[in-house]
Amino acid sequence: MKKISMFFVMALVFISATAFAGGYQVRLEGNKQTGMGLIGAPLQFGVSSMFYNPGALSFMKGKFGFDLGGSGIFANVTFEKYESDYIARTDNPVGTPFYFYVAGKVSKNIAVGFAIYTPYGSAEKWNSNWALKYLIQNISLQAVYFQPTVSIKMGDKFGIGAGLVFVSGSVDMNRALNYSGNSGVHLNGKAHSFGFNVGAHYKASDQWSVGVTYRSRINMDIKNGDATFHVPDALSAMIPATNHFSSSLPLPSNLDIGVAYRVTKKVLLAAELDWVRWSVYDSLSFKFKTNPQLLNSISPRLYKDNWIPRIGVQYKVSDKLLLRAGAYYETSPANKDYFSPETVTLNTFAYTLGVSYLPVKGLSIDASFIQLFGQNSKMNYLPANAVGYYKTNTVVPGLGISYHF
Amino acid sequence: MKKYTKIIYLLITLFFVASCKPTVDNFTPGAGSANFTSYVAVGNSLTAGYANGALYISGQKYGWANILAQQMKKVGMKGEFKIPYMPTEDGVGASEGSGLPTFRTKFVLGYSKDCLGNTSLAPVPSNPKATQIELWKEISTSVAANGPYNNLGIPGIKVTDLFGPGLAYRNPYFGRIAYSPADTLLNYAAKVHPTFFSLWIGNNDVLGYAASGGVGGAITPMAGAVGVGFKASIDAAVKYLVSLTGEGVIADIPDITSIPYFNTIPYDPIVLNQTQAGQLNAAYAKYNGAMKLMGLPYRIEFKAGANPMVISDPSMPLPDSLSYLKIRQIKSDELVMLELPTDSLKCAYWGTQKPVPDQYVLTESEIQKVKQATSSYNAEMLSLAKKYNLAFVDFNSILKNIEHGGLTVDGVHFTTKFITGNLFSLDGVHLTPQGNAVVANYFIDAINKQYGAHIPKVNISDYPPVKMP
Numbered sequence: 061m062k063k064i065s066m067f068f069v070m071a072l073v074f075i076s077a078t079a080f081a082g083g084y085q086v087r088l089e090g091n092k093q094t095g096m097g098l099i100g101a102p103l104q105f106g107v108s109s110m111f112y113n114p115g116a117l118s119f120m121k122g123k124f125g126f127d128l129g130g131s132g133i134f135a136n137v138t139f140e141k142y143e144s145d146y147i148a149r150t151d152n153p154v155g156t157p158f159y160f161y162v163a164g165k166v167s168k169n170i171a172v173g174f175a176i177y178t179p180y181g182s183a184e185k186w187n188s189n190w191a192l193k194y195l196i197q198n199i200s201l202q203a204v205y206f207q208p209t210v211s212i213k214m215g216d217k218f219g220i221g222a223g224l225v226f227v228s229g230s231v232d233m234n235r236a237l238n239y240s241g242n243s244g245v246h247l248n249g250k251a252h253s254f255g256f257n258v259g260a261h262y263k264a265s266d267q268w269s270v271g272v273t274y275r276s277r278i279n280m281d282i283k284n285g286d287a288t289f290h291v292p293d294a295l296s297a298m299i300p301a302t303n304h305f306s307s308s309l310p311l312p313s314n315l316d317i318g319v320a321y322r323v324t325k326k327v328l329l330a331a332e333l334d335w336v337r338w339s340v341y342d343s344l345s346f347k348f349k350t351n352p353q354l355l356n357s358i359s360p361r362l363y364k365d366n367w368i369p370r371i372g373v374q375y376k377v378s379d380k381l382l383l384r385a386g387a388y389y390e391t392s393p394a395n396k397d398y399f400s401p402e403t404v405t406l407n408t409f410a411y412t413l414g415v416s417y418l419p420v421k422g423l424s425i426d427a428s429f430i431q432l433f434g435q436n437s438k439m440n441y442l443p444a445n446a447v448g449y450y451k452t453n454t455v456v457p458g459l460g461i462s463y464h465f
Numbered sequence: 466m467k468k469y470t471k472i473i474y475l476l477i478t479l480f481f482v483a484s485c486k487p488t489v490d491n492f493t494p495g496a497g498s499a500n501f502t503s504y505v506a507v508g509n510s511l512t513a514g515y516a517n518g519a520l521y522i523s524g525q526k527y528g529w530a531n532i533l534a535q536q537m538k539k540v541g542m543k544g545e546f547k548i549p550y551m552p553t554e555d556g557v558g559a560s561e562g563s564g565l566p567t568f569r570t571k572f573v574l575g576y577s578k579d580c581l582g583n584t585s586l587a588p589v590p591s592n593p594k595a596t597q598i599e600l601w602k603e604i605s606t607s608v609a610a611n612g613p614y615n616n617l618g619i620p621g622i623k624v625t626d627l628f629g630p631g632l633a634y635r636n637p638y639f640g641r642i643a644y645s646p647a648d649t650l651l652n653y654a655a656k657v658h659p660t661f662f663s664l665w666i667g668n669n670d671v672l673g674y675a676a677s678g679g680v681g682g683a684i685t686p687m688a689g690a691v692g693v694g695f696k697a698s699i700d701a702a703v704k705y706l707v708s709l710t711g712e713g714v715i716a717d718i719p720d721i722t723s724i725p726y727f728n729t730i731p732y733d734p735i736v737l738n739q740t741q742a743g744q745l746n747a748a749y750a751k752y753n754g755a756m757k758l759m760g761l762p763y764r765i766e767f768k769a770g771a772n773p774m775v776i777s778d779p780s781m782p783l784p785d786s787l788s789y790l791k792i793r794q795i796k797s798d799e800l801v802m803l804e805l806p807t808d809s810l811k812c813a814y815w816g817t818q819k820p821v822p823d824q825y826v827l828t829e830s831e832i833q834k835v836k837q838a839t840s841s842y843n844a845e846m847l848s849l850a851k852k853y854n855l856a857f858v859d860f861n862s863i864l865k866n867i868e869h870g871g872l873t874v875d876g877v878h879f880t881t882k883f884i885t886g887n888l889f890s891l892d893g894v895h896l897t898p899q900g901n902a903v904v905a906n907y908f909i910d911a912i913n914k915q916y917g918a919h920i921p922k923v924n925i926s927d928y929p930p931v932k933m934p
Binding site: 134136137138139140141143144145146147149190191192193194195236238239240241292293294295429431434436438443444445446449450451452453455457 | 480483486487488489490491492493494539574586872873874875876877878887899913921922923924926927929930931932933934
């Protein structure tokens with residue numbers, strides 16, 4: 061338990077990612093899968109299946125296993141203002157999503173486990189005096205998922221699994237206000253919520269396997285967040301310095317469908333299609349306890365669902381060395397007319413690389429590397445008339461260790 | 466193991482190669498077919514950077530002409546855009562309205578107590594202790610030696626003043642930069658060897674009239690020779706500036722009845738209860754009877770709630786012997802000036818027992834004259850822009866659009882409202898720094914369009930909002 065609480069603290073301090081993928085989703089929950097284009101649903105990569113496909117957990121090797129790892133997200137966002145030579149760049153902190161899985165077989169066909177992972181997060185840190193400071197100065201969104209899981213194998217080929225998800229999250233943001241004396245507002249809130257993760261895995265033959273996973277939508281409902289306003293004294297009666305707010309941020313549902321094909325003993329190919337129901341992110345609203353008539357806001361986001369096609373390959377060099385590669389393309393779920401610089405999500409192409417080194421039987425050291433190219437896009441946030449070009453470049457090295465016996 | 470070290474090295478190298486900052490390059494500044502080597506800005510207080518009721522250092526710095534000039538530096542402007550800075554940050558301004566101007570320092574937002582003892586946030590002088598003599602000394606000290614200046618925005622000038630000899634005597638803001646009393650504003654403009662000019666003028670040709678409630682000053686007529694009529698004067702001015710530079714931008718004038726100076730105090734600020742209304746109606750019964758007798762439509766009637774003010778209107782069709790009857794209630798479409806002393810409404814029975822003097826009100830017929838002059842001036846300026854292939858900014862349409870729908874840029878919302886509208890400073894006539902930035906961007910738009918130039922626009926959020934205590 062001590063270990064878990066330590067992770068919990070680490071999570072609140074560190075995890076965050078940006079310019080990484082669609083919206084504020086971060087799908088880095090296993091370095092083996094990450095190396096293969098972030099594909100997971102049709103694969104049996106041990107205990108990390110608890111995130112990618114709980115149905116595949118029952119296919120785990122050995123009686124007991126764990127998998128632990130993380131990544132560093134180095135994201136660079138460049139903004140060029142429309143009809144201007146003004147350029148702004150983020151100074152984002154390094155995002156550090158992580159995962160920890162532990163599972164064991166309670167019988168031949170039943171495996172149970174516990175997972176901690178961070179599938180959503182975002183951090184954008186713009187200069188506090190940048191051109192769009194009245195939209196956002198910096199934001200950090202964090203969500204840690206805790207998931208007890210059970211997986212049952214029905215016969216040799218078919219496995220199903222389900223996990224109950226408890227989410228602990230927080231949001232912290234700063235925005236400038238157009239009043240004199242460096243006015244601004246700082247919002248900080250915590251949210252706790254529940255959801256689920258279910259999957260089915262079918263190993264049709266020695267060559268073919270398929271998988272389907274569904275992770276439910278979870279709303280991060282902030283009930284009593286802290287708002288701190290810094291405004292001139294003349295306005296302090298209207299805008300009190302301390303206030304409380306409520307808000308809700310949806311973490312959308314995902315449907316992953318994948319297929320894997322073992323071409324030879326050495327070569328494994330996989331493809332996956334992920335559907336993310338971003339359309340639930342319709343608007344972002346803040347409701348304040350004191351003086352709501354003046355302070356409440358609803359900002360349209362109008363995200364749309366997106367489909368992400370992925371391909372990946374694994375090559376077994378020897379019993380001790382595995383190499384992986386993959387690629388995917390993700391269309392931005394954001395609406396180009398309601399594009400807020402708090403979440404810079406662009407049409408993105410990515411390639412992935414991975415390697416596993418197995419010094420002794422059961423032990424695997426897994427490294428991965430991703431580079432993402434967010435394509436130069438002209439975006440506007442219509443309600444603020446804030447037009448500019450955004451481009452991102454992100455690299456994500458990752459390292460993990462897994463063991464089973 | 467060697468194999469794995471190699472892979473790790475490969476990954477590390479890849480990381481450093483890959484983790485560069487992305488470059489975006491969608492905009493390259495350029496002058497197009499224009500030559501921005503030396504820019505001269507000719508105009509009135511708006512061009513000078515006058516704000517909050519005065520000309521002062523930071524206001525001059527945040528003036529749109531200086532904002533535009535700083536952007537022109539990126540497309541070929543050489544040297545400095547010279548501004549005749551005032552000696553102080555309190556600055557010197559002259560009161561609007563009729564009669565001899567009184568000097569004052571700029572306004573700041575502060576707390577002031579009204580005659581009823583209520584404290585509220587209002588524009589107050591930044592230095593109430595400054596004497597007329599001190600202010601006169603500040604404004605009349607010559608800075609000609611540091612010239613010639615590129616910013617030739619001279620507060621208070623009309624189109625007819627551009628070629629006017631003796632302007633240095635009549636206008637201290639020009640007097641302080643002129644080399645000799647014989648200098649005219651336009652001859653002075655030649656001294657900076659301009660290659661590009663801006664001319665934004667005409668506001669005072671109507672504002673001087675309007676801001677005095679039609680009492681002092683006259684609207685500059687369209688007809689008449691240079692120095693008398695608007696048409697001949699602006700034609701000659703543009704022709705002269707084109708002869709100096711070849712290229713430039715002119716801007717038309719907004720309908721000044723849209724600005725907060727005329728739209729902040731409502732026509733019906735008199736709040737009464739039933740008893741008070743009854744007493745006033747009894748007192749005005751004779752007035753109403755007399756009007757009825759003379760077959761005139763004027764009636765003065767009060768009710769419980771908000772009531773229109775009683776104003777004096779010398780244009781009412783009554784013989785001079787009955788001039789004490791030349792009073793009436795203001796109509797809902799007539800405009801009250803920001804400089805109306807509201808304490809007189811609250812404590813000295815103005816608007817009820819005593820009429821509000823004509824100089825604080827723009828009546829229907831006066832508004833009509835202002836609008837007519839504005840549209841004639843603007844038509845002439847547009848035709849000059851076409852004739853000489855100059856860039857043209859249609860501020861009349863721009864301000865109308867802002868009046869009707871507001872304007873949002875970079876998350877800053879602009880309206881024509883006083884103080885909260887972000888556009889107009891505390892005098893209700895001149896611009897805030899953010900308002901100046903918006904105006905500079907409109908000039909940039911027009912220049913870019915006319916000359917195929919790429920002058921970069923400025924960020925509105927780089928400019929400070931209205932300062933609050």
